[in-house]
Each structure stands twice: as C-alpha cells, then as structure tokens.
Amino acid sequence: MNTNLDSPAYLSQQTFHHLMAQAPVAISVLRGPQFTIELANSQILEVWGKDESVIGLPLTEGLPEIKNQPFVGLLQNVYKTGITHYGYEAKVTLIRRNIPGDYYFNFVYQAVTHSDGTISGIMVVATDVTEQVLSRRKLEDAEERHRLAAEATGLGTFDLDLQKGVIIHSPRLAEIFGRKSTDVISHPELRQIILPVDLHIVISAFDRALRTGIYFYEARVIWLDATIHWIRTTGKIIYGDDGTPLRMLGTIQDISEQKRILDDLQKSEENLRLATQAAEVGTFDLDLLNHSMVWDRRCRELFGMEDFDGPVSYDNQFLLGLHPDDKEKTDQAVNRSYHRQLSNGEYDVEYRTIGIDDKKLRWVRAKGKVSFNDDDIPQRFIGAVLDITENKLNEIRKNDFIAIASHELKTPLTSLKAYIQLLHVNARRSGDSFLLNALQKSENQINKMTKLIYGFLDLSKLESGKLRLERHEFDLNALIEEVAAENRPIAQSHAITFLGGKPIIITADREKIGQVINNLISNAVKYSPKNTDIKVLVQRLNNQVKVSVRDNGIGIKLKDQQHIFQRFYRVEDDSTKGFSGFGIGLYLSAEIVELHQGKIGVESSEGQGSEFYFVLPV
Ligand code: ADP
Numbered sequence: 001m002n003t004n005l006d007s008p009a010y011l012s013q014q015t016f017h018h019l020m021a022q023a024p025v026a027i028s029v030l031r032g033p034q035f036t037i038e039l040a041n042s043q044i045l046e047v048w049g050k051d052e053s054v055i056g057l058p059l060t061e062g063l064p065e066i067k068n069q070p071f072v073g074l075l076q077n078v079y080k081t082g083i084t085h086y087g088y089e090a091k092v093t094l095i096r097r098n099i100p101g102d103y104y105f106n107f108v109y110q111a112v113t114h115s116d117g118t119i120s121g122i123m124v125v126a127t128d129v130t131e132q133v134l135s136r137r138k139l140e141d142a143e144e145r146h147r148l149a150a151e152a153t154g155l156g157t158f159d160l161d162l163q164k165g166v167i168i169h170s171p172r173l174a175e176i177f178g179r180k181s182t183d184v185i186s187h188p189e190l191r192q193i194i195l196p197v198d199l200h201i202v203i204s205a206f207d208r209a210l211r212t213g214i215y216f217y218e219a220r221v222i223w224l225d226a227t228i229h230w231i232r233t234t235g236k237i238i239y240g241d242d243g244t245p246l247r248m249l250g251t252i253q254d255i256s257e258q259k260r261i262l263d264d265l266q267k268s269e270e271n272l273r274l275a276t277q278a279a280e281v282g283t284f285d286l287d288l289l290n291h292s293m294v295w296d297r298r299c300r301e302l303f304g305m306e307d308f309d310g311p312v313s314y315d316n317q318f319l320l321g322l323h324p325d326d327k328e329k330t331d332q333a334v335n336r337s338y339h340r341q342l343s344n345g346e347y348d349v350e351y352r353t354i355g356i357d358d359k360k361l362r363w364v365r366a367k368g369k370v371s372f373n374d375d376d377i378p379q380r381f382i383g384a385v386l387d388i389t390e391n392k393l394n395e396i397r398k399n400d401f402i403a404i405a406s407h408e409l410k411t412p413l414t415s416l417k418a419y420i421q422l423l424h425v426n427a428r429r430s431g432d433s434f435l436l437n438a439l440q441k442s443e444n445q446i447n448k449m450t451k452l453i454y455g456f457l458d459l460s461k462l463e464s465g466k467l468r469l470e471r472h473e474f475d476l477n478a479l480i481e482e483v484a485a486e487n488r489p490i491a492q493s494h495a496i497t498f499l500g501g502k503p504i505i506i507t508a509d510r511e512k513i514g515q516v517i518n519n520l521i522s523n524a525v526k527y528s529p530k531n532t533d534i535k536v537l538v539q540r541l542n543n544q545v546k547v548s549v550r551d552n553g554i555g556i557k558l559k560d561q562q563h564i565f566q567r568f569y570r571v572e573d574d575s576t577k578g579f580s581g582f583g584i585g586l587y588l589s590a591e592i593v594e595l596h597q598g599k600i601g602v603e604s605s606e607g608q609g610s611e612f613y614f615v616l617p618v
Contacts, residue, residue, distance in 0.1 A: 049096025304355015530552025
C-alpha cells in the first residue's frame with residue numbers, strides 16, 4: 001500500500017515532520033522525478049554524512065557519490081511502478097566527512113502518492129547494518145580460515161545443528177570415515193560407521209559434551225573395505241543467549257598411525273620390561289632438566305629399599321646408598337658422563353651399595369647413556385643396573401687365593417734361585433758345560449716364574465686398590481737400556497735395538513715403568529718370529545715423552561686391539577696357538593701407565609707387526 005502524505009485524513013504535514021524527526025530510523029522523502037530531497041531526518045543525514053544543506057537538492061546533487069550506484073535505478077523503478085522495494089544488507093559507498101567508505105543498509109523504498117493515486121515521490125527508510133554485516137563477515141572469514149587450516153592438517157571439520165540434528169561436514173571428514181570425499185554423510189550414518197563396541201565411548205562423550213561444552217573421544221571406525229581406523233574427535237558447543245546448546249563445531253582426525261606407533265612402543269616397552277625382569281636388571285631414568293629421578297623396583301632392591309615406593313633423588317638415595325669408599329669415584333663417573341667431550345655420554349661403572357634399609361652390601365654394575373641437545377647440554381640419563389655381588393665375591397676370593405698363593409711361592413722361589421746361582425758358581429769352576437747350560441736354562445725358567453708371580457701379586461694389589469706408586473726422578477733412557485739389556489740374553493733369537501740419547505729425566509715409579517717396558521719387549525719377542533728385529537724408540541713431545549716398542553710379528557686384528565688391555569684378555573685364534581700366558585701383562589701395564597696419568601696404545605694390523613707405545617707426562 002502506498003502512502004498518501006497529502007491526505008488531510010492521514011497526518012498533518014507538521015505532525016509528519018515531527019514524527020519523522022523523532023523516528024528511531026533514518027527517513028527521507030524524495031519528491032518528483034528528480035528525487036528532490038524534501039525531508040531528511042537527522043538520522044538519515046547522519047547516515048549520508050551530510051547536513052541539512054542537502055534538503056531541497058535533487059538526490060544526485062546532494063549525494064553525488066550515488067550516481068553510479070544501483071539506487072537511482074531502483075528509485076526510478078519504484079517511482080514508475082509503485083512497487084515497494086526492500087533492500088537487504090545492500091552495500092552503499094558514501095562520502096562521510098569527505099572520506100569515502102562502504103556501508104551496509106536494510107532499506108525500504110516506498111512510493112508516496114497524491115490523493116488521486118499518482119505517484120509524487122518516494123519515502124526512504126533505512127537502517128544501518130554495517131556493523132553486523134562486518135562482524136558476521138569477520139566470523140565467516142575466521143571460520144573459513146579455520147576450515148582451511150583444518151583441511152591442510154588433514155583434519156575433517158563438522159558443524160552439527162544440535163536442535164535439528166543436521167550435520168554439515170568437510171569432504172575430508174567423509175574420507176576419514178572411509179567414504180569418498182564427495183559423499184555427504186548424515187549424523188545418524190556417521191554413528192553407524194563407529195565400531196559397535198566403541199559406540200558407548202561416543203555416546204558418553206556426547207552426553208558429557210552437552211554438560212561441559214567440550215567434546216572429545218577416540219574411537220574406531222569401520223570402513224567399507226572392513227578395515228578399522230582410529231579417529232580422534234574434538235569439538236566445542238556453541239550456546240544461544242538463553243544457554244541452550246545450538247551447535248557443535250569440531251574436528252576429526254585419523255590417528256591410526258599414531259595409535260600403531262604407540263602400540264608398537266607399548267609392546268616393545270613391555271618386552272623390555274619382561275626382559276629386564278627376567279635378567280633381574282634394574283633401570284634408572286634421570287630427567288636432567290627437571291632434576292627428577294625414577295628407579296624401578298629392582299633398582300630400589302639393589303639399594304636395599306625394596307619396600308620404599310616414594311620418590312627418589314640423586315643425593316638422598318643414590319649417593320646415600322653408595323659404599324663410602326665408592327662414593328667419590330662413582331659420583332665422578334656420573335659427572336663425567338654429563339660431558340659429551342669427555343665421555344660421549346657413556347657411563348659404565350662398578351660400585352658397592354650399602355642397603356639403605358636392609359644395610360646389606362651389594363656389588364652393582366651400572367651402565368648408562370646420557371642424551372644431549374644440540375648445545376651439548378645433557379637432557380636425560382638412562383641406564384641399567386645389575387647385581388654382580390656373587391661374581392664379585394667369587395672374584396675377590398679368587399684374587400685372595402692368588403695373592404696368598406703368589407706370596408707363599410715367593411719365598412721358595414727366591415731360595416731356589418739362590419741355590420741355582422750357587423750351583424752356577426760351582427759349575428763355572430768345574431767347567432762342566434752341560435751343567436752350566438742346564439743351570440742357565442733353569443734360571444731363565446725361574447725368572448719367568450718370578451715375573452709371573454710378581455704379576456699376580458701386582459694384580460691382586462691393583463684389584464684391592466693397594467698398588468701404589470713410588471715416584472722418583474730418573475733417566476728414562478738409562479732405564480730402557482737396562483731393561484733391553486736384561487732381555488737380550490733371554491731373547492737371543494731377536495735383535496733388540498735401542499738408540500738412547502741425552503738423558504730424559506722424568507718423575508715416576510722407576511720399577512713399575514721398568515715393568516711396563518719389560519712387558520712390551522717380552523711380548524714383542526714372544527709374538528714375533530725368530531731372527532726378527534725389535535726396535536725400542538723414545539720421542540720427546542712438548543711436555544710428554546713417548547716410548548714405543550716395534551716388532552715384526554704376528555700383529556693384532558683391529559677387533560682385538562680394543563680388548564687386549566683388559567684383564568685376562570688373550571687373542572684366541574690360529575695365529576696365537578701355542579703362545580702361553582694369562583692375559584694380565586698388558587692389563588697391568590695399562591693400569592700402571594694410567595696411574596701415571598699417561599696413555600697406552602697400539603698400532604697394528606694382522607701379520608704386519610705391532611707398535612705398542614705409552615706416553616707419560618714429563
Ligand atoms: P699374555 O701375553 O700373557 O697373553 P698380555 O696381556 O701381555 O698377556 O697380552 C694380551 C694379548 O695381546 C696376548 O694374548 C696377545 O694375543 C696380544 N699381544 C700382546 N702383545 C702382542 C704383540 N707384540 N704382538 C701380537 N699380539 C700381542
């Protein structure tokens with residue numbers, strides 16, 4: 001119905017103006033085919049960004065910026081047909097305070113008629129909805145960005161209308177449910193794809209979501225090809241102003257791969273747990289960033305506190321549980337493993353514990369590894385501990401036996417040697433060459449035996465920590481010459497050469513260093529064929545001196561080289577058949593050199609001879 005503003009029955013002009021000015025909406029009356037602005041209330045002037053000076057001007061003069069916008073056309077249409085036009089969220093470009101900008105309006109163009117029914121103008125009523133439109137756009141943009149981000153990470157997205165039970169989902173979601181990306185799946189259908197035994201998980205998650213607003217579950221779905229896949233759903237409920245849940249927005253992710261990895265991990269952890277249990281190995285795990293430590297039951301047992309379930313710490317349980325004599329060296333070994341340069345994070349020690357609760361003494365072997373970050377800062381220290389008490393006690397008993405036996409053998413051997421030396425004097429006097437020869441051989445054997453026995457004695461001293469150095473200043477060259485000379489009569493089959501030079505004065509245990517040189521020379525003789533050369537060399541390097549013994553013997557394989565300095569290690573293969581020994585010579589030598597803060601090593605390859613060397617600080 002058109003408005004007849006001229007009708008006296010309607011409203012007086014004045015009343016109308018007054019009404020318009022009061023109206024909470026923007027109103028204007030445009031008169032004639034030029035759409036002359038006859039009336040414009042303050043709201044519409046504000047919307048236009050103009051003042052009252054536009055009143056009386058044709059619309060396109062008052063608001064020249066609308067000339068190229070569709071409104072003039074719409075007005076003309078209404079003017080011509082009388083059909084009211086409703087605009088919804090229409091965009092208008094307006095120049096407000098000289099600044100052009102886009103605004104959005106809901107508006108009505110309604111024809112105004114003369115009393116004879118002919119159209120005389122148009123009434124414009126407009127509501128500025130710019131703010132709503134822009135904020136809705138923003139929301140839509142955000143939702144779109146969200147959706148795109150979700151799709152990019154392989155997430156499916158959904159929007160469930162909780163009132164109607166209608167779901168809108170992304171193509172990816174259909175894929176996660178084992179359908180084609182173009183498939184559209186309804187909410188009840190989605191539920192049917194859930195593995196029946198997991199359906200209760202989904203239902204209770206949904207109920208919980210209605211109470212808490214948060215939706216979360218992990219469950220299995222069964223695809224059309226009958227394969228089973230894990231999904232993880234997270235969602236959030238959107239409520240209306242009155243608190244009724246309106247929609248649920250969320251994402252769904254295929255977590256089958258994650259689940260598989262986790263499963264494998266759990267399986268291997270379980271295997272490891274069973275294996276460590278079977279081997280009675282305890283485990284420890286130190287988080288070096290948070291300074292926390294975890295011990296399993298077996299580890300607690302080895303520290304004599306199997307009934308203690310509480311938290312453990314490095315200072316209170318570990319250090320406290322160590323035997324006082326082993327505390328310092330073990331603590332040092334741990335600290336060493338925290339320096340990548342020093343230890344490469346490796347930790348391998350033996351120590352004694354005194355049970356914190358049961359006060360029992362136990363021997364423990366611990367092996368561990370520290371992991372570092374890129375800046376070499378230690379992060380985590382994990383390892384295993386093993387009870388070696390039984391072995392250790394056996395070993396101690398064995399060592400004690402060797403020590404006692406060696407000690408007891410020393411006296412008869414010394415007197416045997418004295419008697420042989422006496423016989424030697426007599427034989428020389430009588431000139432009996434057979435006797436002389438036999439006695440020389442006996443003496444050689446006795447010397448060998450003496451060396452062996454002293455070796456065993458040293459070994460037991462070393463094991464019990466009683467091997468002490470007696471340091472004096474002496475000339476290293478003189479010592480080497482002495483040892484070489486001692487060996488020559490025994491090893492006439494080899495040419496032992498040594499070119500000493502100016503005296504090299506070092507401070508060390510002369511006897512023990514002599515023992516090391518002697519051991520290297522006698523090994524060189526032992527492990528190289530007759531009539532080959534053995535060269536002893538000395539080199540001065542800055543603050544160090546290096547002694548090497550080179551032979552042309554059987555050589556040593558690389559894989560054996562790393563073990564030959566270990567106690568009782570002997571190379572057992574065809575090349576060493578027929579060589580007797582106990583595998584303690586190099587072990588003792590290495591320990592002696594280490595006590596001097598020196599370094600021992602070998603360079604060799606099979607069949608190519610060997611060069612053993614040690615370096616001492618000067
Ligand atoms: P032993 O000689 O009593 O077996 P050692 O501790 O002196 O014990 O040596 C350990 C092992 O190292 C020997 O069994 C031998 O296999 C190897 N070895 C030592 N010296 C040499 C050498 N000069 N050439 C080849 N092999 C050697």
